[in-house]
Amino acid sequence: MSPRYDVVSIFPEYLAPLELSLIGKARQAGLLELSIQDLREFATDRHRTVDDTPYGGGAGMVMKPEPWAQALERTLREAPAPEPGEDAFLDAESRRPLLVVPSPAGQVFTQRTAEAFARERHIVFACGRYEGIDERVLDWAAERFRVVPVSLGDYVLNGGEVAVMAMVEAAARLIPGVIGNPESLVEESHAAGLLEYPVYTKPSVWREHPVPEVLLSGNHARIARERRDWQLERTCRRRPDLIDALPPGALDRRDREV
Numbered sequence: 001m002s003p004r005y006d007v008v009s010i011f012p013e014y015l016a017p018l019e020l021s022l023i024g025k026a027r028q029a030g031l032l033e034l035s036i037q038d039l040r041e042f043a044t045d046r047h048r049t050v051d052d053t054p055y056g057g058g059a060g061m062v063m064k065p066e067p068w069a070q071a072l073e074r075t076l077r078e079a080p081a082p083e084p085g086e087d088a089f090l091d092a093e094s095r096r097p098l099l100v101v102p103s104p105a106g107q108v109f110t111q112r113t114a115e116a117f118a119r120e121r122h123i124v125f126a127c128g129r130y131e132g133i134d135e136r137v138l139d140w141a142a143e144r145f146r147v148v149p150v151s152l153g154d155y156v157l158n159g160g161e162v163a164v165m166a167m168v169e170a171a172a173r174l175i176p177g178v179i180g181n182p183e184s185l186v187e188e189s190h191a192a193g194l195l196e197y198p199v200y201t202k203p204s205v206w207r208e209h210p211v212p213e214v215l216l217s218g219n220h221a222r223i224a225r226e227r228r229d230w231q232l233e234r235t236c237r238r239r240p241d242l243i244d245a246l247p248p249g250a251l252d253r254r255d256r257e258v
């Protein structure tokens, strides 16, 4: 069964790019079900208000809890039913959908997070706005979902939509079948803890800049070794923290010389 992602937002039209390109094609091919829901459907007043002033004072507005509870309850009602026998060995906790709450105060999203998301059957993304969502929604939701606040990085966006687009794209491209050639996922930056090597295409000399000679040699073993060296050099230069985080044994003797 294809995974289902629900995105709840007060700006559903913000998520329109998820109909384009590879993610759009994956949806059309039935590899991913993606539903975008308007939080304001659950507002009760004429102005469709979903925010209010913060208790305790302070700047800005806070998203009201009740529209969120109703929107999230709907995603539970629409949750995909397990295939016969599919989750027979899962406990009740593991059967709950994942509720991803984008927040600059969450754990930082990485390729490992994307890989974990790509294994989920049902994810609900709750896009905050203003100063965020009333905290009680997260407590209430923890009895129905596995709740994870997730940050795109250490900076503050205006809303969760851009963060969700990045997370959906990073996760969905790892769902089997979404990327035509799965080989292209293997050597990518962050796949095995290193950055990708530099890439080149035709012409072999462009504006007096030649491509490295080894790439024209046809010697695949030499090309593989050279690319590995470039990966290591680039990672050391741009992201030494990634080298420090490599598991023991990730580097061979030749790597260490680089």
Ligand code: SAM
Pocket (backbone or CB within 6 Å): 101, 102, 103, 104, 105, 126, 127, 128, 129, 130, 131, 132, 133, 150, 151, 152, 153, 154, 155, 156, 157, 158, 159, 160, 161, 163
């Ligand atoms: N007052 C909040 C704080 O300081 O933690 C920031 C609220 S921000 C203006 C509004 C919404 O944008 C957040 O609720 C969240 O959904 C989203 N957002 C902002 N920065 C984000 C980030 N780095 N990662 C993920 N979501 C973010």
